Amino acid sequence: MGVRISGDLEGLERRLRSMRDLSLRPAARKIGEALVSSSIRRFNEQKAPDGTPWQPLAASTIAPRKRDFTRSGRLRKSAERRLVNRKILIQTARLRNSIAFTVNGTTVAVGTNVVYAATHQFGAKAGAFGRTSRGQAIPFGDIPARPFLGISREDQVEIERILKGGLDTL
Template structure:
């Protein structure tokens, strides 16, 4: 027992052949570009991929931001220095880490990351510095967000619709 369908299957066969070739390079590149853009945005928002805020900078780190000319004779620091320190965000002093993040498509895989050695300590946290005495909290910047997943889904659905037309 079975089902037998008769008719012209050329369109369906062609659509299945297109789908069978895999996701086109331009679609994978669009996915990578979107992930990269949202990764860069996390540096501006100081947020992890799951949406949680990054831990604030330690008082010791913020104290290093005070220059000798910021110190007032009567004690304390200038209003300009206070404003500068209040606006200081983690991981963006030079933007070297943010700007080092790139993407690469190899076959069916998409890689988004950085080759900077110090990126790992910021992503996962841990002890660093001479004698590993300084604790740096994790401030994850790499990873997929729900927005990433939704965009990937939308791009793949659009490609599938086009491939099956």
């Protein structure tokens, strides 16, 4: 038993030949731009690619100065008012502003060259990076993962739209 296809395949063959010579570089650039924009947007929304909110900053991170706490360890009202609107992972915006993409053939890579980015993306346990000369753990406390790189459902839809747009022009 076999399969036989008959009909005028000239149009299909022409389209397949033109696809062989197609450069996906422009589409890859558009995908890279879209993913960088999406990653930057996550800093504003304070959410991971899957939509889960980032874990809030610890009180010790927000107000590391002793004068911000009462003797019993409570955060002072004045410090609370000053720090209430502080955004997670945006102290200097260096990490957010460093996100970039590269295109190599049909491959798109999105990332950052900031050294501490992996710690924020994946998290770190106290002591994960060794100890100081005084024996203190580095980092000093657990740092929760706050993923900012990745592909969300919306990103998947946008990537499909970009690729379909490139194929429709053939």
